[in-house]
Amino acid sequence: VMEEITNYLSSTNTDTSDNEETITNKQINKKENQIKRKHEETDFIQNQLLQRCKYIPMRLTDSERNLLIVLENALEVCEYTDVVDIVFSYTRKSKQSRIFENLIDMLSISCGLILSNNLTKGESILSGKTLNDNIGLFRDMFEIGRRYKIMNPTKMRDTYGKLIYILMDTESYQIKQDLKIDFVKPILTVELFLFQNNKVDIINDPLFVLATQVIDIDNDARDIIKINKLSIEKNNAMKGLIERYCTDSFTEVDIRRVVDSVADSNSYYSYNIKPVERALYMLSNFFDQNEALKDFSLDLTSGRRLFSSFNTSRYMGGGAKLSHNHKQQYTFVNQSLTLWKEIMTQLPVLWYYADKDMTTMPYRLADTGQGYQRVQDCPNVGNEMRKILTRVQNRCGKWVGLSVVHLGDRDVPNALVFIDKYTQVPRILSPIVQCIDKLPQLVTDEAFHRYVSEEWGSIANLRLVILTDFFKHGFDGSGDDGGSCIDGRLTSAWNWCSKLQKKPFYYVFMFTGFQGFDGDFSK
Numbered sequence: 202v203m204e205e206i207t208n209y210l211s212s213t214n215t216d217t218s219d220n221e222e223t224i225t226n227k228q229i230n231k232k233e234n235q236i237k238r239k240h241e242e243t244d245f246i247q248n249q250l251l252q253r254c255k256y257i258p259m260r261l262t263d264s265e266r267n268l269l270i271v272l273e274n275a276l277e278v279c280e281y282t283d284v285v286d287i288v289f290s291y292t293r294k295s296k297q298s299r300i301f302e303n304l305i306d307m308l309s310i311s312c313g314l315i316l317s318n319n320l321t322k323g324e325s326i327l328s329g330k331t332l333n334d335n336i337g338l339f340r341d342m343f344e345i346g347r348r349y350k351i352m353n354p355t356k357m358r359d360t361y362g363k364l365i366y367i368l369m370d371t372e373s374y375q376i377k378q379d380l381k382i383d384f385v386k387p388i389l390t391v392e393l394f395l396f397q398n399n400k401v402d403i404i405n406d407p408l409f410v411l412a413t414q415v416i417d418i419d420n421d422a423r424d425i426i427k428i429n430k431l432s433i434e435k436n437n438a439m440k441g442l443i444e445r446y447c448t449d450s451f452t453e454v455d456i457r458r459v460v461d462s463v464a465d466s467n468s469y470y471s472y473n474i475k476p477v478e479r480a481l482y483m484l485s486n487f488f489d490q491n492e493a494l495k496d497f498s499l500d501l502t503s504g505r506r507l508f509s510s511f512n513t514s515r516y517m518g519g520g521a522k523l524s525h526n527h528k529q530q531y532t533f534v535n536q537s538l539t540l541w542k543e544i545m546t547q548l549p550v551l552w553y554y555a556d557k558d559m560t561t562m563p564y565r566l567a568d569t570g571q572g573y574q575r576v577q578d579c580p581n582v583g584n585e586m587r588k589i590l591t592r593v594q595n596r597c598g599k600w601v602g603l604s605v606v607h608l609g610d611r612d613v614p615n616a617l618v619f620i621d622k623y624t625q626v627p628r629i630l631s632p633i634v635q636c637i638d639k640l641p642q643l644v645t646d647e648a649f650h651r652y653v654s655e656e657w658g659s660i661a662n663l664r665l666v667i668l669t670d671f672f673k674h675g676f677d678g679s680g681d682d683g684g685s686c687i688d689g690r691l692t693s694a695w696n697w698c699s700k701l702q703k704k705p706f707y708y709v710f711m712f713t714g715f716q717g718f719d720g721d722f723s724k
Contacts, residue, residue, distance in 0.1 A: 250413070250463070251404050254391040256549040257466040258348040260458050265345045271318060272346045275311040276360035279303070281367055286566060286573060297379070300370045307367065308332050308339055336382055343368060344386045351388065351552045352465060354624040365617055368560050369575065385560045388553065391462050398451045403442065403459070411438035413463040415471050466549060473545035476630035481538045483637060483668055490531045497669045499530040501677055522678030522693075523685055525601075533601040534672045537690045540593045541626050547589055548623070554581035555616035564615065574614035582616050583608050590687065602685030612688055622691055625718075629694050632715050633671060637664055639713040649712055656705075667706050671697060 261269060281303045284290075290299060309332070316323035327335065343364065350361045357364075370376055371384045387393065395401045403409055416431045439460060443453050493499065501521050525533060544551070564577035586606045594600050607613040613622070640660050643649045657663040678684045680696030698718045701707055 250410065253466065253549060254395075254404055254463065256553040257391045257463055258352045259389045259391060259394050260352070260462045260465060261345060261349060262458070267318065268315075268342045269345050269349055271311055271314040272342050272364070273357065273360055274314055275307055276346075276363045278310060279307045279363055281307060281363050285370065286366070286575070288566075288573065297375065300376060301379075304367065304371065305332065308335075311339070311342065333382075336384070340384050340386050343384055344388065347556055348388050351549070351556065352469075354552075354620075362617060365556075365559050366575065369564060369577075372560050373563060388556060390553075391459055394455075395459065398455065400446055400451050403446050403456075406442065406445070408438040408441045408445075409460070409463075411435060412442055412460045413467055415464070415467045417471065470546070470548075473548060473627050474542060476627045476634050477538055477542040477545055479634040479638070480630050481535070481542065483634065484531070484534060484538065484672060487665060487668055488531060488672070490528055490535075493527040494665065497665045498527050499525075499534070499669065499673050500527045501525045501530050501673055521674065523602075523676075529601055530673065530676070532597075532599075533685070534676045536593070536597045536601060537676055539597055540590065540687070540690075541623075543589050543593050544586075544623055545626060547585065551582060551585055551623070552620060554585050555579070555620040557581050558616040567611075567614075569611040569614055571611075574618070576611075577609055577615040579608040579616045579619065582619060586687075602690075603687070605686040605688075607686065607688040622688070625695065626691070628718050629698055632710065632718060633667070636710050636713040636715060637667065640664055640709075643712060653709075663706065663709065667709070670704065670706075 284303050285296065285299050290296075292299075294302075312327055312332070312335070316327060326338065332339075346357065346361070346364050347368075350357050350364075368385055371380065371382070377383070392401065392404075395403060411434050414431070414435060416428060416435070439457070442460065443456050446456060447453050488494070488497075488499065502524055523530075523533075558577070558579045558581050562578050562580070564575040566573055567576045568574075569576065583606065586608070590604060590606065594604070608619060609615065613619050640663065644660060653660060653663055657666060675694045675697035676690060678689055678693050680689075680692040684692075701710065701718075
């Protein structure tokens with residue numbers, strides 16, 4: 202710190218005068234406080250990074266990506282869940298027999314794809330070996346698929362469910378006793394990889410924070426100088442890490458892979474958090490908690506009152522299931538978005554525990570009202586969710602609505618359904634905040650401006666109409682299994698999205714580039 206202060210003072214031109222000593226002391230104190238704050242922020246980021254590295258998956262290598270392609274193609278043609286998760290089988294075979302038969306089919310298909318992908322390498326791996334001899338290969342392949350899904354939740358949307366259900370069955374007590382094989386290995390995280398290479402101390406290096414930082418192109422697009430500066434900082438930090446930690450056993454490729462893995466996680470973290478933060482900003486900036494704007498109140502009223510929840514959220518019949526005045530609804534939305542933000546912050550942790558619960562806990566096949574589902578206890582995810590909820594409730598004060606977290610029941614049967622629901626949060630919010638943010642840019646379009654003026658009066662009115670509708674009816678407890686519980690808040694938001702085409706402002710979304718909330722399942 203003193204070295205930085207000395208450098209700072211030597212770079213400033215101070216005239217010699219009677220109060221020179223006073224000026225210098227003020228400069229020292231000011232610079233010292235700035236440097237201390239900077240160092241405290243760096244220490245905080247490093248501590249957070251150290252904790253997150255326990256749950257951040259490692260990036261795939263080229264050979265691992267080849268195995269991932271094989272796994273995805275094998276799962277694409279596999280009909281495992283169609284044959285196993287049924288109440289009655291026309292083949293008259295037991296569930297255990299169906300599991301064995303389809304597991305062998307899936308592994309055999311994988312072997313064939315490995316050979317067809319690279320004949321020479323495939324022969325060296327598989328020639329003269331049985332399926333039992335290649336259990337290590339299959340175990341690695343399954344771990345690669347699980348790790349890739351955690352890193353890229355928008356991928357493997359058709360195939361990941363099959364993969365995790367296969368592993369659920371192979372880890373069940375009866376199947377495991379008969380097979381005497383373990384297909385599940387721990388997810389390779391950044392911390393585990395560094396521990397295996399005895400290089401955990403790299404995380405504590407200040408250069409590691411710089412090398413893994415995210416350059417926000419959206420916010421800094423107009424500041425080319427800033428982008429170039431940050432890029433140079435990242436490159437120099439990477440070079441510094443390579444010089445300090447590169448060895449024969451821990452190569453430059455390994456260092457870059459570790460840094461890129463954390464950078465990928467930081468980028469996805471930013472992708473998840475930004476839409477929620479923008480929604481919170483719009484709520485606080487365009488609405489007042491204590492006083493409703495004329496024609497833009499968040500007041501919710503509906504049909505016949507059925508019963509009251511713990512904290513003034515009254516469930517109603519038909520349409521909206523909640524009845525709130527403006528202040529209560531504002532608080533309810535604010536608390537829901539704050540909770541989603543905290544969940545997005547802890548998403549890598551929740552993914553890690555969801556994977557652990559899905560591959561260790563027994564399940565039962567049950568009719569939940571949404572078809573037959575695998576109902577499974579989720580102790581690890583449940584504990585983490587209760588911690589998250591407690592932190593948010595302590596921060597927000599008096600809680601509006603229920604605090605029930607549905608897990609392992611008919612609403613959220615297992616951890617796969619739970620984690621899939623919350624990965625939808627940025628998909629729900631991103632198109633909405635994108636539409637609101639792009640509205641001012643469309644003023645220059647004469648046709649659009651005339652349309653808005655005739656229909657809504659102004660861009661400001663249109664913005665309030667959209668936000669009022671979403672903050673009211675996206676959080677009104679509607680939808681199947683909706684309500685004011687933790688899970689019901691997300692259900693009602695998704696229900697609002699499904700009805701967007703019926704909204705009078707649907708074409709405004711189309712003007713701003715809206716294509717859908719759900720994305721492409723095939724990619």
